[in-house]
Amino acid sequence: MLLNINNLQATIDGKEILKGINLEVKAGEIHAIMGPNGSGKSTLASVLAGREEFEVTGGSATFNGKDLLDMAPEDRAREGVFLAFQYPVEIPGVSTTNFLKTAVNQVREHRGLEPLDAVSFLKIMKEKMKLVEMSQSLLNRSLNEGFSGGEKKRNEIFQMAMLEPQLAILDETDSGLDIDALRIVANGVNKLRSKDNAVIVVTHYQRLLDYIVPDYVHVLYKGRIVKTGTKELAMELEEKGYDWIKAEVEAGA
Amino acid sequence: MNQQTETFTQSIQNKLSAKEGTNKFLNELRKRGIQAFGTLGLPHPKHEEYRYTPIVKALEKEFSDGFAVALPTLSEAEAKSFFFSGLEANRLVFINGHFSPEASSIISPESEIRIRPLSEVSEDVIGKVAQPEKDAFVALNTAFSQEGAYIEIPAKAVVGLPVVLHFQSDSRGGITAAMPRNFISIGRHAQASVVEVYNSIGDNTSFLNVLTEVDVADGAQLDYFKVQTESDLALQVNTTEVQQAPNSRFSSTVLTLGGRIVRNNLNVAQNGSGCHTDMYGLYMLHGKQHVDNHTLMDHRQPNSTSNELYKGIMDDGSTGVFNGKIYVQQAAQKTNAFQSNKNILLTPNATIYTKPQLEIWADDVKCSHGATTGQLDEEQVFYLRSRGINEPAARALLLYAFAADIIEHINIEPLCQHFLALVNNKLETRFL
Numbered sequence: 204m205l206l207n208i209n210n211l212q213a214t215i216d217g218k219e220i221l222k223g224i225n226l227e228v229k230a231g232e233i234h235a236i237m238g239p240n241g242s243g244k245s246t247l248a249s250v251l252a253g254r255e256e257f258e259v260t261g262g263s264a265t266f267n268g269k270d271l272l273d274m275a276p277e278d279r280a281r282e283g284v285f286l287a288f289q290y291p292v293e294i295p296g297v298s299t300t301n302f303l304k305t306a307v308n309q310v311r312e313h314r315g316l317e318p319l320d321a322v323s324f325l326k327i328m329k330e331k332m333k334l335v336e337m338s339q340s341l342l343n344r345s346l347n348e349g350f351s352g353g354e355k356k357r358n359e360i361f362q363m364a365m366l367e368p369q370l371a372i373l374d375e376t377d378s379g380l381d382i383d384a385l386r387i388v389a390n391g392v393n394k395l396r397s398k399d400n401a402v403i404v405v406t407h408y409q410r411l412l413d414y415i416v417p418d419y420v421h422v423l424y425k426g427r428i429v430k431t432g433t434k435e436l437a438m439e440l441e442e443k444g445y446d447w448i449k450a451e452v453e454a455g456a
Numbered sequence: 457m458n459q460q461t462e463t464f465t466q467s468i469q470n471k472l473s474a475k476e477g478t479n480k481f482l483n484e485l486r487k488r489g490i491q492a493f494g495t496l497g498l499p500h501p502k503h504e505e506y507r508y509t510p511i512v513k514a515l516e517k518e519f520s521d522g523f524a525v526a527l528p529t530l531s532e533a534e535a536k537s538f539f540f541s542g543l544e545a546n547r548l549v550f551i552n553g554h555f556s557p558e559a560s561s562i563i564s565p566e567s568e569i570r571i572r573p574l575s576e577v578s579e580d581v582i583g584k585v586a587q588p589e590k591d592a593f594v595a596l597n598t599a600f601s602q603e604g605a606y607i608e609i610p611a612k613a614v615v616g617l618p619v620v621l622h623f624q625s626d627s628r629g630g631i632t633a634a635m636p637r638n639f640i641s642i643g644r645h646a647q648a649s650v651v652e653v654y655n656s657i658g659d660n661t662s663f664l665n666v667l668t669e670v671d672v673a674d675g676a677q678l679d680y681f682k683v684q685t686e687s688d689l690a691l692q693v694n695t696t697e698v699q700q701a702p703n704s705r706f707s708s709t710v711l712t713l714g715g716r717i718v719r720n721n722l723n724v725a726q727n728g729s730g731c732h733t734d735m736y737g738l739y740m741l742h743g744k745q746h747v748d749n750h751t752l753m754d755h756r757q758p759n760s761t762s763n764e765l766y767k768g769i770m771d772d773g774s775t776g777v778f779n780g781k782i783y784v785q786q787a788a789q790k791t792n793a794f795q796s797n798k799n800i801l802l803t804p805n806a807t808i809y810t811k812p813q814l815e816i817w818a819d820d821v822k823c824s825h826g827a828t829t830g831q832l833d834e835e836q837v838f839y840l841r842s843r844g845i846n847e848p849a850a851r852a853l854l855l856y857a858f859a860a861d862i863i864e865h866i867n868i869e870p871l872c873q874h875f876l877a878l879v880n881n882k883l884e885t886r887f888l
Contacts, residue, residue, distance in 0.1 A: 306845050362843060
């Protein structure tokens with residue numbers, strides 16, 4: 204078991220957002236988490252990545268058997284968890300190339316690998332750039348500063364390719380992308396798939412799932428996973444919206 | 457008026473009247489300084505231009521017996537240890553205000569650069585740029601003026617190597633005060649770069665009251681740098697008065713990392729059209745450091761531009777002050793002036809006083825200014841950590857990027873690299 208989430212509860216500013224999430228993710232799987240606005244999708248992604256504004260009030264999450272919630276954000280990354288941000292941060296004066304060199308080598312050190320010298324780093328970078336059709340000039344510019352929406356999301360997937368995580372969480376990576384950018388991003392993710400890693404796709408729309416085909420689709424509503432199915436469930440949601448799910452939940456409650 | 461301040465001012469005056477050197481011109485200048493100092497006195501704690509910076513209080517406490525100069529015990533090797541490695545340069549070294557011929561060397565030919573000690577100057581040029589009547593510390597410097605550098609770049613000369621002036625305070629033999637005075641003249645269409653470097657050594661208080669007058673002639677260009685890396689015991693007032701002739705360029709970069717109380721005054725007057733001025737500043741403060749940058753950009757003629765960017769990082773209980781004045785005189789139509797001051801406070805006990813001050817009498821100008829103060833952006837820190845970078849390294853990366861922005865424009869490569877190393881060193885030894 205790669206990721207095991209058990210009855211996870213979390214609050215922000217005292218407000219309860221996650222009310223008992225249960226989720227198991229095995230290597231090689233793709234899970235989609237869907238749900239209406241405000242259901243807790245992004246909170247779940249943030250809590251797993253270690254964002255400190257959220258307070259975990261109950262439950263557990265283990266990654267490869269280790270307590271994930273007990274780790275600092277950098278340690279989660281080093282263990283192999285990657286979060287593709289919904290809103291990638293702009294950092295003036297720090298280029299992607301520059302900070303990734305530090306990041307890749309800190310991660311490698313944690314995994315007991317030798318640091319990459321400048322030449323091998325560049326070689327790997329050139330390889331991974333092709334995956335998401337990134338240009339060298341973009342990577343030498345200040346991180347995300349003045350990037351288009353599509354460039355920011357491609358940069359997220361590029362970083363994922365460089366860090367080679369075991370679990371990638373894509374937080375609404377499709378938001379704000381036109382169809383071409385969406386295809387590039389999805390292709391990048393698909394090329395990085397293997398039997399040893401897993402992807403959690405957090406999304407509002409079914410569109411992205413045409414390209415990244417999930418094994419499981421979970422519907423999150425009011426802080427709980429209320430329905431789990433296959434990719435057909437995503438199609439049904441696309442067609443009928445979320446109201447019938449809400450009605451089912453209210454009827455059951 | 458504050459009784460104590462008055463007494464201190466008077467005691468300085470009494471000591472001054474006895475002094476007289478052999479250079480007739482300097483004697484005249486000194487008299488003017490003594491007179492101006494007598495009228496102005498040291499600024500009162502509530503003086504508008506000095507209210508946030510307790511330099512006078514510190515001087516009263518540390519130099520109640522007057523501004524004595526300690527014996528410079530700094531050896532030639534020690535003096536040279538402050539040189540920037542890898543930088544080929546003309547160097548002039550002043551130890552406790554005294555010129556050190558042993559540690560100094562001029563390698564550029566006389567066709568490019570002429571340098572004389574202040575005591576040998578006879579021209580009536582010094583004192584033309586800076587008015588002792590306008591500021592007490594300029595007056596005090598003028599009253600004391602004995603040593604300093606007179607640098608003259610002849611017309612059309614392009615000086616290939618920078619001129620580095622080292623001011624070193626040695627307080628191992630007791631408290632020490634010095635008032636160096638420099639004059640830099642860049643001839644028509646000439647080009648040069650000048651670096652002032654400030655260091656101190658010893659366990660006692662040192663005080664430097666430096667005045668540098670700069671005259672940039674028609675079409676000339678000066679790249680000017682100040683690197684202040686004194687110890688936590690150093691007090692410094694540093695005034696630079698610049699006048700620019702038409703079509704000249706003046707670019708200043710001030711890097712303040714050391715010193716207990718530092719007050720910088722940078723006043724630039726554009727006396728012609730087609731001028732451009734750059735003012736860059738970076739202050740990175742720890743402990744109880746107090747650094748005050750006062751700048752004045754005076755646009756007097758049409759069609760000129762200026763660009764000013766000062767940045768600060770304040771840690772612990774340190775204090776930064778930024779006061780940026782821009783004057784656009786009535787004649788200075790089509791002026792384009794930009795000013796920005798950005799600060800990061802790393803603790804709740806750090807303070808910044810920032811004040812942009814624009815006074816515009818012309819009606820067809822473009823002027824903008826802005827000031828920001830905040831903490832390190834936690835969202836940026838989290839982003840870097842989420843990629844596997846540990847927290848101290850993430851913070852260092854962000855602070856370094858913030859600071860390096862001021863330095864990266866420097867096109868003298870060894871100088872740029874040295875400044876970046878100084879910034880990195882301050883980050884590693886004081887902030888993390």
